[in-house]
Amino acid sequence: MLITTKGIVFSALKYAEADLIVKCFTERAGLKTYLLRGVLKSKKGKLKASLFQPLTQLELVASHKDKGTLEYIKEAKIHSPYQSLHTNVIKSTVVMFLAEVLRNSVREEEANIALYDFLEESLDWFDSHEKTVNFHLLFLVKLTRYLGFYPDDYQKDVPVFNLVEGTFQEVETNPDCINDENVSLLQRLLGTDFDELSALKLNQAGRSGFLLMLLRYYEIHLQGFHKPKSLTVLNEIYS
Known part of the structure; x- marks a missing residue:
């Protein structure tokens, strides 16, 4: 079935000599994996490898067989061009990190419009603002709402x-209870909008410690989730 949909690139891995295997979270069909044959060598084809950078927002015309196999992209173009990401x-380091988190946590093979809209709006905000040093922290907190384990703030x-x-x-009632400054920071971030982030003052140690707590929270609630390999690079860029 031929489908037209928006999609956000989670990953693009080289396969064989000139192919790419691309994972996209699509607006109309959830998570899809595509095989792009010859895209790394083609100079005249409609599909360019540069379109499939992490978290790029695309408009896709794709063939979906919906049989659990690799799908096929017929056409792709930029939907929302980034100015800075x-x-x-x-920002590109943060994008690499968040793309890895999303790849490890979003597994829905069906439409989730609320999640798609959140990703689209969040990335557009991140691209268009300068004071974004704590963006990834609030993004991960907000993402838990769509993954099913948003903290109960009652x-x-x-x-x-x-x-x-x-x-x-x-x-404390178990070893995975937190009783330190990370709790007050989490309480502050619950209900906070991205536009309010500039008022949040954190040093590198505080930022790193809170991020580790969040990743542990993800590990507990998502089977198979593991700390992103790009975490080391992220910590270095903010050090």
Whole structure:
């Protein structure tokens, strides 16, 4: 079936001599994997390898057989051209990190319009703003809402956060309970918009520690999730 849809690139891996295997989260069909034959050598074809950089927003015309096999892209063009995400060194490092997180956490092979809209709007905001040093932290907090384990903020004024239950509580009840400055930062970020990030002041140690807590939270709630390999590069770029 031929389908026209928007899609966000999660990854593009070289296959054989000139092919790419591309994972895209599409607006109309969820996560799809495409085989792009000869795209790394083709100079005249409609598909260019440069279109498939991490988190690029595309308009796709694709053939979906929906049989669990590799699909085929007939046409692709940029939907929302970025001004800074792939040219600013810091932002491109964050993009690489977030793309790896998304690749490890989003597995829906069906449409999820709410998640797609969140990704699209968040990336557009990140691209168009300058004070974005803590963007990835709030992005990961907000993403949990669409993955099904957003923290329960009913009682968020107590000192302990239970990573297993996703709840705030008075005392620690298991080894995966947090009772430090990361709890107050999480409480502050819940309900915060990206436009309010400039008021958040964190040093590198605070930023790194909170990120490790978030990644542990993801590991607990997503089977098979592991710390991104790009985490080391991200920490270096912010050091």
